[in-house]
Amino acid sequence: MSEYIFKHSFLVSANEANPEGELAVTILVSNLIEVATRAAMDLNIGNPVMAHLNAGWVLSRLTIELSRYPKVNTYYSIETWVESWNRHFSVRCFEIKDGDGVTVGYARSVWMVLNTETHENFGLGHLSLPEGAIKDKDCPIARQEKHVEIVNEGETGSSSSSLSANTETLLYTFRYNDIDFYRHVNTVRYVSLLLNSYSLEEFDKSFIRRLELSFLHEGNFDETVEIRRFNHDSSLSSFSLFSTKKNLPILFARIGLEKRID
Numbered sequence: 001m002s003e004y005i006f007k008h009s010f011l012v013s014a015n016e017a018n019p020e021g022e023l024a025v026t027i028l029v030s031n032l033i034e035v036a037t038r039a040a041m042d043l044n045i046g047n048p049v050m051a052h053l054n055a056g057w058v059l060s061r062l063t064i065e066l067s068r069y070p071k072v073n074t075y076y077s078i079e080t081w082v083e084s085w086n087r088h089f090s091v092r093c094f095e096i097k098d099g100d101g102v103t104v105g106y107a108r109s110v111w112m113v114l115n116t117e118t119h120e121n122f123g124l125g126h127l128s129l130p131e132g133a134i135k136d137k138d139c140p141i142a143r144q145e146k147h148v149e150i151v152n153e154g155e156t157g158s159s160s161s162s163l164s165a166n167t168e169t170l171l172y173t174f175r176y177n178d179i180d181f182y183r184h185v186n187t188v189r190y191v192s193l194l195l196n197s198y199s200l201e202e203f204d205k206s207f208i209r210r211l212e213l214s215f216l217h218e219g220n221f222d223e224t225v226e227i228r229r230f231n232h233d234s235s236l237s238s239f240s241l242f243s244t245k246k247n248l249p250i251l252f253a254r255i256g257l258e259k260r261i262d
Contacts, residue, residue, distance in 0.1 A: 004133045006039035012070050019200060020260075022069035023076065025208055026188050026195070028096070029062070032107055033187065035078045036092055045127045050113065055122040058114045059187055060089065062213045065141040066096065066105030069207065081135040081145040087125055088112065088124040093139035106141045110196060116182060116203035119218060147214045147252035150228040151239035163238060170197060170227040174219055185219035190251055194239055202257075206235070210256035217250040219243070225250065235259075 010031055020025040040046035040057060047056040070076035076098050083091040094107040113122040149162040152169055156162075172193055180186040190213065195203075219225065219241070226242040236257065241251040 004043065004130070004135060005079050005081045005137070006035065006040060006042055006076055007079045008035050009075055012071055012072050013200070017072035018203070020203060021072045022207070023071075025064075025211065026191050028064065028069075030188050031078060032062070032064070032080075032094055032109070035080050035094065036109065038110070039092075043130055043133055043142070044130060050126070051205050053122070053126065054116045055113050055126075056116060056182065058182065058215075059109060059213075060112050060215055061110040061144060062107065062187070063109075063141060063144050063211070064105065064107040066208075068104050070096075070098050070104065076104075077101075081136070081137055082129070082133050083108070083137075083139060085124065085129055085134060087123055088121060090124060093137070095139075103112050106139050108139050108143065114182065117188060118248040119182075119184075124184050141210075144212050144214060145254075147216070148238065149249070150230050150238060150242075150252075152226070152228060165228040165230055167197075167229045167231060169229075171224060172227060173224045174221055176221070178219075179221050183221070185250075187213070187215075190219075190241070190253075193227060193241070193254055196254060196257045197229060197239075204260075206257035206259050208255055209258035210248050210254070214252045215250070216252060217243070217248060219247065219250045 009194055012023045016024055016027040050056055079095045081093055083093045090111045092109050095103055096105045097103050113124055115122040149157050150165055153155045153164055174185055178185050178189040224244045228240040228242055230238045236256050239253040240249045242249050
């Protein structure tokens with residue numbers, strides 16, 4: 001096969017738009033996962049071929065960066081390709097284009113195969129990637145920086161790079177609608193929690209230029225997390241979702257905002 005790119009188009013319907021009339025970030029994340037799933041199945045490396053092994057693909061990291069978002073009632077497309085592949089992880093990139101075919105952003109994701117019984121890394125050794133499936137195509141966004149520890153105000157971190165939360169720490173307990181097929185917290189639920197820590201006014205004035213998610217441990221039903229936030233400045237925040245049950249962070253995230261142009 002020639003170098004492989006999978007493409008799928010979508011419409012930004014009213015129920016998939018945010019209050020500013022743009023594609024909602026939660027919907028974009030969901031559709032990136034959908035396109036990755038479709039592409040894997042098209043390459044015969046999707047979840048159906050692993051069902052008998054009790055294994056399936058899960059996200060380890062996701063980074064998105066957009067200069068603008070498709071508007072409500074317009075079409076957009078997502079193209080995806082495999083950037084790299086090894087025994088443990090696969091890196092898949094995405095290009096997001098508006099209805100006129102103009103690129104508005106990119107995303108890079110890191111995937112692993114989960115053993116759904118032990119919830120450990122199953123590895124990729126059982127999968128056979130077709131020749132030509134890895135494409136030498138540029139994904140011009142920076143890779144994620146190393147995540148850092150965020151502690152509550154007054155607590156001492158485990159390293160000199162630890163950050164002390166400088167906003168109110170919020171609590172959330174995961175419920176039924178937060179849990180997916182793997183019986184752990186769905187990626188989109190994490191994104192919703194992060195976005196809900198902002199005000200409507202903040203998003204009326206700014207949009208998410210860059211979002212980084214790094215999944216450290218699984219979140220589970222009836223598990224309470226502290227949403228710890230450190231504002232580096234008015235446009236950049238780091239987050240840690242800290243499990244009070246496991247006494248460790250399960251997610252690290254960064255969100256970078258950009259002012260809207262009137």
